[in-house]
Amino acid sequence: AQKITQTQPGMFVQEKEAVTLDCTYDTSDQSYGLFWYKQPSSGEMIFLIYQGSYDEQNATEGRYSLNFQKARKSANLVISASQLGDSAMYFCASYMKTSYDKVIFGPGTSLSVIP
Amino acid sequence: NAGVMQNPRHLVRRRGQEARLRCSPMKGHSHVYWYRQLPEEGLKFMVYLQKENIIDESGMPKERFSAEFPKEGPSILRIQQVVRGDSAAYFCASSARGYGYTFGSGTRLTVV
Numbered sequence: 001a002q003k004i005t006q007t008q009p010g011m012f013v014q015e016k017e018a019v020t021l022d023c024t025y026d027t028s029d030q031s032y033g034l035f036w037y038k039q040p041s042s043g044e045m046i047f048l049i050y051q052g053s054y055d056e057q058n059a060t061e062g063r064y065s066l067n068f069q070k071a072r073k074s075a076n077l078v079i080s081a082s083q084l085g086d087s088a089m090y091f092c093a094s095y096m097k098t099s100y101d102k103v104i105f106g107p108g109t110s111l112s113v114i115p
Numbered sequence: 116n117a118g119v120m121q122n123p124r125h126l127v128r129r130r131g132q133e134a135r136l137r138c139s140p141m142k143g144h145s146h147v148y149w150y151r152q153l154p155e156e157g158l159k160f161m162v163y164l165q166k167e168n169i170i171d172e173s174g175m176p177k178e179r180f181s182a183e184f185p186k187e188g189p190s191i192l193r194i195q196q197v198v199r200g201d202s203a204a205y206f207c208a209s210s211a212r213g214y215g216y217t218f219g220s221g222t223r224l225t226v227v
Contacts, residue, residue, distance in 0.1 A: 037218075045158075045206060045218035091157055102148060102171060103208075103216060105158040 002027050004092050004106035011111050013082045020067070021077040021109045023092030029053075032096045034075040035103065036066065039089040048090075051075060082113045119144075119209050120189075121219035128226050134194040134201070136222045140209030147190040148216065149182060152204040164190060197226045 003026040013019035025034065036048040051059045051066045059066040067076040075094075079086055092106040120139040128134050140147050145166050150158040151174075163171040164184035175182065179197075184190040194201055204223050208216040 035216075043204060043223070044220045045208075047216070047218075102160045102163055102174075104160065105150075107157045 002094055002096060002104040004094055004104055006092055006106040006109050008109045009107075011109055013079075013086075013111065013113055015084060015113055015115050016081055018078060018080045019082055019111065021079070021090050021092075021111065023075045023077065023106060025073050025075060025092070025094050027073075027094065027096060029096040032094055034066070034068070035093040035095075036064070036075075036077045037091045037093060037105075038086075039091065039108070040085075041088070045091075049077070079111075084113050084115060087111060087113045119207055119217050119219035121205075121207050121222050123222060124220065126222055126224045128197045128224065130198060130226055131196050134197050134224055134226075136192040136194075136205050136207075136224070137189045138192070138207030138209075138219055139189040140207075141211075141217055144209035144211050144217070146210045147184050148208045148210075149190075149192050150206045150208065152206060152221075154203070158206060161192075194224075197224070199226050202226045 005024045032053045034051045038046040038048050049059050049061045049064045049066050051068050058068050063080045065078045089108045089110050091108045093103045095103040122137050147164045149161040152158045160174040162175050162182045167186050179195045181193045202225050204221045206221045207219045210216050
């Protein structure tokens with residue numbers, strides 16, 4: 001069964017600094033995908049970045065990059081040059097390509113950016 | 116190109132009433148997923164539907180909850196005889212091929 005672990009319930013970062021949010025996953029499948037979502041205080045779920053298990057390069061989307069270490073089953077999100085608007089909950093999620101039916105979410109990390 | 120539309124955005128129900136949450140997927144998407152987010156928690160999978168079919172309902176409570184996705188019209192998540200513990204945010208997501216989600220803005224259900 002899939003399981004997503006996010007060990008940091010809360011994180012603080014100074015504005016303009018970089019921050020890494022940890023995520024480890026547990027799956028026996030060889031083919032899977034990993035996501036990060038942002039949930040600001042307004043409540044909507046905002047897709048940030050996606051990494052496929054066979055992608056050789058780490059995914060990047062603007063200030064977001066995914067540090068994918070397949071052997072360690074780790075998919076950390078790196079946010080560079082933090083902005084005040086980055087303060088939000090961040091969820092790591094995964095799905096297995098053999099079973100397209102559902103994405104499993106981690107418990108989330110609350111990020112606060114300090115001016 | 117409208118995204119996933121959920122309504123209502125906020126819903127207040129008294130204990131024992133029924134709650135009906137609607138989700139219109141993105142144009143061209145035939146897969147719908149419902150998730151529940153309890154306060155201070157992550158999203159928990161409830162049910163996955165394709166048009167007129169329930170594919171996976173392993174996350175649905177056994178009683179009072181039901182979901183449908185008819186051939187025409189939105190997907191409906193129905194909660195009968197609501198209790199205080201049903202208060203949560205309910206999110207719908209849709210996809211075109213079974214993965215690659217787009218989420219709606221959610222419906223916040225409050226049971227008083």
